[in-house]
Amino acid sequence: MINHIVIDVDGTLTDGGVYYDDTGNELKKFNTKDGAGFLVANSVGMKTVILTGRECAATVRRMTELKATHLFQNVKNKREFLESFMMGEGIIKEEIGYIGDDVNDLDAMSLVGFIGCPADACNEVREMADYISDKTGGHGAVRDVIEHILIENGMWDKAVRDTYC
DSSP states (O other), X not given: OOXXXXXXXXXXXXXXXXXXXXXXXXXXXXXXXXXXXXXXXXXXXXXXXXXXXXXXXXXXXXXXXXXXXXXXXXXXXXXXXXHHHHHHHTOOGXXXXXXXXXXXXXXXXXXXXXXXXXXXXXXXXXXXXXXXXXXOTTTTHHHHHHHHHHHHTTOHHHHHHHHHO
């Protein structure tokens, strides 16, 4: 069963756009529906592992709000990093999933037992995916993939009750 979910940021939790204000601060738009997915995942003990090649203060703020279990930014070789993380945490392939959208996620995706992606992921990711959300990146795809995993494991209804009732 999937008890860890690795989540890419740009193009997965966001629409992939990079925004700058007039002072040079990087801004990102996160979807509250994805936030609901984090809350439900947390309620069943699923650990959220944020793995991104960029570094951004907005990501730190949002992942802190959502109580992400781990946040790793500025990771250039996601496969190497994930191999090391899995070994250090004692996680086997069948216990970890990955939600990503582009070619920089492909090598790391080959290490996991479940792959999900947004509707607008690149063709290579879509071909590897076990589940393709009908939502695009930054528009609820992460929540949709988490819901799919929990439904498949018979945990969705309980997770929603535990989170919101």
